[in-house]
Amino acid sequence: MMPCKLSQGAAPVDQGTLPQDAEQIFAMSQNISDAQKEDLAWATYILLRNTNTIAVLISIQGELCVRGYWKTPDNMSKDEVLDWFKEQIENIGLSDVKETLYFPRTTESEIWEMLPEGTRSLLVEPVLQATVQSAKKTENNEGFILLASSIGYAYSDKDRAWIRAIGNKFRGKSTCSEL
Numbered sequence: 131m132m133p134c135k136l137s138q139g140a141a142p143v144d145q146g147t148l149p150q151d152a153e154q155i156f157a158m159s160q161n162i163s164d165a166q167k168e169d170l171a172w173a174t175y176i177l178l179r180n181t182n183t184i185a186v187l188i189s190i191q192g193e194l195c196v197r198g199y200w201k202t203p204d205n206m207s208k209d210e211v212l213d214w215f216k217e218q219i220e221n222i223g224l225s226d227v228k229e230t231l232y233f234p235r236t237t238e239s240e241i242w243e244m245l246p247e248g249t250r251s252l253l254v255e256p257v258l259q260a261t262v263q264s265a266k267k268t269e270n271n272e273g274f275i276l277l278a279s280s281i282g283y284a285y286s287d288k289d290r291a292w293i294r295a296i297g298n299k300f301r302g303k304s305t306c307s308e309l
Contacts, residue, residue, distance in 0.1 A: 149246030152199035157208040159193035170195035182284035183277045190273035218244045227256045234283040251284035253277045257297045
């Protein structure tokens with residue numbers, strides 16, 4: 131009988147340098163069902179752990195889960211931070227993105243003031259829900275996943291496909307708590 135060799139698991143991804151001017155946060159909208167909170171917490175964790183990501187934001191039906199290193203105003207409560215992120219999303223215009231946006235070599239930009247200094251790659255993956263109305267197929271935006279990295283060209287084709295698959299997990303799911 132041959133000895134069984136156990137796999138050591140995935141090696142941690144090189145996350146480059148961590149930003150100096152950013153605060154590590156984990157905040158989530160409160161009016162999300164417990165099951166959805168668990169799904170969002172797990173998704174943000176594995177995206178940070180298994181990709182070159184330093185910051186991840188998932189927005190589903192206007193509800194947020196924010197995790198990682200972000201450049202946020204000082205002395206804010208978690209609720210205030212979430213409101214600030216919603217304002218940033220509205221100002222940038224991310225809430226209606228319909229196609230993947232990938233910036234493998236970003237430069238510092240005041241448009242993205244929420245991103246930590248030193249962000250080199252940015253990926254926005256939409257979460258779309260397909261609907262069919264009298265022989266016409268449309269896709270409605272349900273939200274998006276935003277990932278930031280301190281490494282240029284951080285997301286390979288394989289990474290982007292995997293991130294898209296994680297986004298698909300949130301298609302058609304209600305985020306509201308059932309009371």
